[in-house]
Amino acid sequence: MTLEIPREFVNLILEQSRAEYPEEACGVILGPLGSGKALRIKPMINAAHSPTFYEFDPKDLLTLYREVDDLGEEINVIYHSHTDTEAYPSRTDIAYAGEPGAHYVLVSTRDEIAPESEFRSFRIIDGQVTEEEVTITD
């Protein structure tokens, strides 16, 4: 499996993650149902406003799923940032991963690698984490 993602989206995710630091940033990328394509990025509010946790607000979550259904889309990517640890799914990330069809993208903006950052993608299915290749398109 590979995640194909436009460079513009990678940059937007990194910018959002830096802007919302020290809180975790989060969002989704949507695409036409069944296409597997990442075409429309939608930053979400981290309702937890926490450096160690993120959660979409339940009302925003319902609105998002309604919109995705109405437009015939699917959630292709669910992304969030880690502010102090590497870009690898945490135990809580694995426990709450509820979209077996999505790419889980993790970004790390931790101090020790600044100004560099990490951008990695995973599948999380039934508690199993599999890292996948990321292809950035121009």
Place this chain on the structure above:
Amino acid sequence: MSIEVRIPTILRPFTRDQKEVEASGATLAGVIDDLDTQYPGISERLLENGALRRFINIYVNDEDVRFLGGLKSPTKAGDLITILPAVAGG
């Protein structure tokens, strides 16, 4: 008429891959009971020690049941119930 329940991808293995199912009950607890009779095992994914799981969101007609009385939320024929796992992590 019965109550329409939208099932998230992660719970569709219980509903033989159906995205929408029908159920009945006068409260959310009753609807979950009925769902579990039709699709055994599904209630365990929604409840923990008799309460709604923290990271499962359930809505009756677009209203979060946490603001409607939780498991006691009233339900009636024609209602739409949506189940969504939280998008959350650490």
